Amino acid sequence: MESVQTADNVCDFARYAGLIKLACSRCALHDRCLPQGFSAGETHRIEQIVTRSRPIQPGEHLFLAGEEFRFIATVRTGCFKSYVIDHEGKQQVLEFAFPGDVIGLDAIHAHRQRTNVVALETSAVCRLTIESVSRMMRHLPELQAELFRVMSSRISELESTAGQPSADERVALFLISISENFYRRGYSASELHLAMSRYDIASYLKLTPETISRVLSRFQNDGVLRVGPKQVSICDREKLKKIAGKKPEHGLDVARRA
Numbered sequence: 001m002e003s004v005q006t007a008d009n010v011c012d013f014a015r016y017a018g019l020i021k022l023a024c025s026r027c028a029l030h031d032r033c034l035p036q037g038f039s040a041g042e043t044h045r046i047e048q049i050v051t052r053s054r055p056i057q058p059g060e061h062l063f064l065a066g067e068e069f070r071f072i073a074t075v076r077t078g079c080f081k082s083y084v085i086d087h088e089g090k091q092q093v094l095e096f097a098f099p100g101d102v103i104g105l106d107a108i109h110a111h112r113q114r115t116n117v118v119a120l121e122t123s124a125v126c127r128l129t130i131e132s133v134s135r136m137m138r139h140l141p142e143l144q145a146e147l148f149r150v151m152s153s154r155i156s157e158l159e160s161t162a163g164q165p166s167a168d169e170r171v172a173l174f175l176i177s178i179s180e181n182f183y184r185r186g187y188s189a190s191e192l193h194l195a196m197s198r199y200d201i202a203s204y205l206k207l208t209p210e211t212i213s214r215v216l217s218r219f220q221n222d223g224v225l226r227v228g229p230k231q232v233s234i235c236d237r238e239k240l241k242k243i244a245g246k247k248p249e250h251g252l253d254v255a256r257r258a
Contacts, residue, residue, distance in 0.1 A: 065115055
């Protein structure tokens with residue numbers, strides 16, 4: 001199990017006082033991070049409070065559970081996992097974060113980080129201090145509405161995974177969720193790069209790694225997926241959605257992004 005308490009594996013923003021200011025208007029994730037309809041002037045004001053991190057290496061922590069809440073972050077590149085340590089000293093994975101996802105909102109209430117957040121591959125984030133966000137929300141109510149939308153969306157995602165009794169349904173829903181997430185960000189909806197390990201996926205879905213491997217092998221034998229070490233190709237999307245218990249989608253042009 002990886003260490004989380006050593007100072008050298010925590011992303012230290014204070015050590016990088018000259019963080020690069022990010023031009024949000026030129027960012028590929030602009031439409032995912034900022035409220036719809038923001039004017040050029042409003043976007044410029046946001047740019048004044050956003051800073052971009054240096055590359056965060058695999059195994060390096062963005063947040064540690066229990067530390068003071070200092071900022072929220074939007075994933076710019078890479079992938080993170082959020083986890084806690086249970087009473088047996090084992091990791092319980094709670095969430096994965098991809099480009100465009102906001103990390104750290106769960107710490108607002110207690111002003112303390114509730115989870116550990118670690119990079120799974122070389123990653124970068126855009127950082128907003130809570131003080132700057134609070135000041136900005138007083139002038140830009142659309143920003144407050146966007147944060148509420150993000151939190152509401154996350155609650156909806158958690159509710160959608162409730163009541164999935166079978167391993168097949170959990171794995172299928174997990175892959176469909178990642179596929180739709182990738183599609184919204186302009187990536188392929190059928191060729192999925194998975195930075196997380198089978199152990200992490202198993203922990204997140206509350207299954208064993210052996211069960212994950214069996215389900216993926218069965219899906220591959222049935223022609224639903226093509227599985228590699230860190231790559232999953234969706235071959236029969238509608239069958240995968242049927243396994244997940246989701247309705248057929250409309251308007252998702254998978255071929256265009258494949």
